[in-house]
Amino acid sequence: MARPRSFDPDDVLEIARQVFWRKGFQATSLDEITAASGIAKPSLYAAFGDKNALFLKVLDRYHDGILGWAERTLAQPAPAREAIRQWLTGFIPYCSGEKGQHGCLSINSATDGSLDQAEVRNSIERYNRRLEDLLRARLRGSRAEFRKGFDPDVTAHTIMVVHAGLLALAHQRPDSKQVKAVIDQVMGLLA
Amino acid sequence: MARPRSFDPDDVLEIARQVFWRKGFQATSLDEITAASGIAKPSLYAAFGDKNALFLKVLDRYHDGILGWAERTLAQPAPAREAIRQWLTGFIPYCSGEKGQHGCLSINSATDGSLDQAEVRNSIERYNRRLEDLLRARLRGSRAEFRKGFDPDVTAHTIMVVHAGLLALAHQRPDSKQVKAVIDQVMGLLA
DNA sequence: CTCATTATCTACTTCTAAGTACAGAATAGG
DNA sequence: CCTATTCTGTACTTAGAAGTAGATAATGAG
Numbered sequence: 332m333a334r335p336r337s338f339d340p341d342d343v344l345e346i347a348r349q350v351f352w353r354k355g356f357q358a359t360s361l362d363e364i365t366a367a368s369g370i371a372k373p374s375l376y377a378a379f380g381d382k383n384a385l386f387l388k389v390l391d392r393y394h395d396g397i398l399g400w401a402e403r404t405l406a407q408p409a410p411a412r413e414a415i416r417q418w419l420t421g422f423i424p425y426c427s428g429e430k431g432q433h434g435c436l437s438i439n440s441a442t443d444g445s446l447d448q449a450e451v452r453n454s455i456e457r458y459n460r461r462l463e464d465l466l467r468a469r470l471r472g473s474r475a476e477f478r479k480g481f482d483p484d485v486t487a488h489t490i491m492v493v494h495a496g497l498l499a500l501a502h503q504r505p506d507s508k509q510v511k512a513v514i515d516q517v518m519g520l521l522a
Numbered sequence: 523m524a525r526p527r528s529f530d531p532d533d534v535l536e537i538a539r540q541v542f543w544r545k546g547f548q549a550t551s552l553d554e555i556t557a558a559s560g561i562a563k564p565s566l567y568a569a570f571g572d573k574n575a576l577f578l579k580v581l582d583r584y585h586d587g588i589l590g591w592a593e594r595t596l597a598q599p600a601p602a603r604e605a606i607r608q609w610l611t612g613f614i615p616y617c618s619g620e621k622g623q624h625g626c627l628s629i630n631s632a633t634d635g636s637l638d639q640a641e642v643r644n645s646i647e648r649y650n651r652r653l654e655d656l657l658r659a660r661l662r663g664s665r666a667e668f669r670k671g672f673d674p675d676v677t678a679h680t681i682m683v684v685h686a687g688l689l690a691l692a693h694q695r696p697d698s699k700q701v702k703a704v705i706d707q708v709m710g711l712l713a
Numbered sequence: 714c715t716c717a718t719t720a721t722c723t724a725c726t727t728c729t730a731a732g733t734a735c736a737g738a739a740t741a742g743g
Numbered sequence: 744c745c746t747a748t749t750c751t752g753t754a755c756t757t758a759g760a761a762g763t764a765g766a767t768a769a770t771g772a773g
Contacts, residue, residue, distance in 0.1 A: 333749035334739040357548035358636030442630040445549030496687025524719035525769040
């Protein structure tokens with residue numbers, strides 16, 4: 332009964348994600364997104380709202396992707412240490428410059444002072460909380476695997492810190508062997 | 523023989539640092555710096571060059587400050603673990619939201635995709651290398667304090683990762699007790 | 714005191730990027 | 744086939760910010 336949309340919004344969010352990831356929120360112009368996607372600005376505005384709203388959708392989608400993967404990986408029947416090692420290991424391409432040197436969109440956004448809109452901060456905070464919840468739950472549930480006095484809560488946060496650190500330092504393209512060595516060393520805390 | 527400058531360049535760099543730190547490079551306008559410093563744009567341009575050059579000077583100065591402090595702290599005669607713990611502990615106010623929630627200017631800049639000018643990247647890379655060199659040298663020199671098989675090189679990098687992670691996560695204002703607990707746990711690797 | 718020199722200030726230009734108006738195109742239902 | 748409705752594309756407006764021109768002020772040398 333009306334003209335149908337000529338594009339799949341999810342495709343456009345994927346393209347927008349790439350551009351935002353590479354250049355950051357502020358430095359990305361909508362013109363670059365229209366150039367990359369072939370979708371003109373009025374269509375973007377109609378479909379997603381303004382630049383802030385578009386970015387928020389991109390970020391939420393990104394968060395959901397990572398959380399989904401974390402859920403799958405951490406739910407494995409393997410020992411907690413191996414599940415977590417595997418989860419961290421999966422980030423190595425993003426930590427070592429193999430998949431570009433852009434690290435993590437969420438961490439890049441968290442450290443971006445220009446993004447002080449409440450909704451973005453909330454999205455990032457919710458994401459971090461859910462990720463840490465997953466780690467904490469896994470460690471608590473596997474307490475039997477660890478020494479007496481092992482603190483799953485502190486350890487979950489330490490892993491969050493290491494994860495963030497690896498992805499923050501991704502921007503200097505460290506060698507993947509070095510990243511792996513750090514993960515191995517930190518896994519020594521899970522005992 | 524000519525009109526003297528009416529301001530101390532170092533004062534202006536300090537003010538510019540605060541603004542850049544809070545809002546990031548892209549989102550900071552020179553008008554904000556003139557407003558904060560009282561120095562008009564032509565004077566800024568005459569003294570520092572364009573916005574990129576000003577930011578680079580601010581960043582270099584920031585790096586020098588942190589490196590100087592790291593040198594002093596790590597040169598202590600105390601055991602390496604205590605010297606490093608003290609160094610990391612010094613960042614707690616910046617990691618926990620006590621001194622704002624802006625983390626580290628260098629890490630924020632490293633994760634800022636809009637800052638891909640080679641000079642900024644080089645400054646950050648040189649800073650990270652020098653910092654890691656300090657840690658590595660300290661750990662190598664104190665090898666006698668550690669178990670057989672202790673790897674000072676990997677450990678130095680792990681500490682860099684934790685340091686970066688703590689300051690990246692600073693933007694969500696974690697509790698300082700939590701930050702301290704992570705540092706304590708990681709110091710367990712220095713044995 | 715006067716001048717050469719450099720700093721400063723106001724006001725401007727220029728450019729980029731966000732957001733939009735409006736005309737034209739595509740569809741489903743009648 | 745015709746029309747209401749929604750999408751699309753060109754071209755625009757507007758705002759903000761980088762960078763500068765040109766006049767004016769402050770200093771030290773002579």
